[in-house]
Amino acid sequence: MKKNAILLTTICAAALLLFSCSNDSNEGTASTDLTSIGASIAIDTSNEMDINTGLAVATSTATAKTTETVVGICATITITTPTGGEYPKVFLIDFGSGCKDDNNLTRKGKLEVTLSGPITTTGSKMTIKRTDYSINNIKLEGTIEYTNTTTVATVPEWTRKVTNGKLTDLQGGVYTNSGTYTTKQTAGVETPYVLSDNVYEVTEGTHTVTTSTGTTLTLTVKEPLIKKYSCTFISKGQLKIQGGILNGVVDYGNNDCDEFYTYTHENGASFNLKM
Structure with missing residues (x-):
């Protein structure tokens, strides 16, 4: 038996996705658990979005600058090299109080992306840290490490x-x-x-x-x-x-x-x- 999704914000507005919960008691799956599925998928989705953002700034052709504009990213991007060498390289991606990206999603806060070396080189790591960060007012915390x-x-x-x-x-x-x-x-x-x-x-x-x-x-x-x-x-x-x-x-x-x-x-x- 298959149930189609209907927008139901009172119970199922979990994270980046909105879906309905079946009213059929024979389905055997509680609405709260469907909400946890939605949140779990949203977590995976937001992680992928943030990795895409990190890759976009990491592969920008103008990384010698101290500031950068990257297509599709509605943020102020500041670039530093803490040790004075080419790497590690730190990108501070500041979405401020909120702006809409190309996917019509509103992001707020900051992502700090640190590259230990070129992301295409074996052993290099891209670390993404979130500070007061949200997507569509869903608060996201934690660190992502993306290692070649x-x-x-x-x-x-x-x-x-x-x-x-x-x-x-x-x-x-x-x-x-x-x-x-x-x-x-x-x-x-x-x-x-x-x-x-x-x-x-x-x-x-x-x-x-x-x-x-x-x-x-x-x-x-x-x-x-x-x-x-x-x-x-x-x-x-x-x-x-x-x-x-x-x-x-x-x-x-x-x-x-x-x-x-x-x-x-x-x-x-x-x-x-x-x-």
Whole structure:
């Protein structure tokens, strides 16, 4: 049985995505748990957005400047080199009191992006720290470490590690999170300074999300997740979700560049959701 998403802000306005909760008691999945799925997907989505922002400033061709303007990023960007050498290089991305990016999302606060070396070089790390930062008034905290682990030059790879992650939604719900994913680049390798043609594949990894009530969800890559740099959201792949009464699979669809995905519970109940 499949239920279509309907906008219902009183219960399900969790994070960056809004979706309805079924009123059919036979579905066997509580609305609060559907909200935690939404928050979990929003956490992954916001992490990917911030990595994209970091990559955009890191590959800017004018990084010798002390300030920078990057297409698609509505922020003031200040560049420093703390030790006086080329690296480490620190980008302070200041969205101020709020501005809308190319995806019509309002960002506030600051991202501090530190490069230990060129992100295309094995061993280099990009660290992203959030300060008073939010997307569409959803507060996001924590640190993302994106480390180049490439062993074969034609197949670039990175690990994405999140520590001390926290999402606070519009109703004050708090979701702490951490985890590590392995990512490889499957397209755009030949044009390292052009991001628009890049396609990434999250091949493995696990992320945990704990709600303010103490329920912990474990999200594990079941089928590789496809993330096109040119798309805001993951376009294909599956995540296994387990925790509390939840035991099912999130499916991102058929590689379309859209905001839709499906959660299917172990009892066969399926929900069409929207980010």
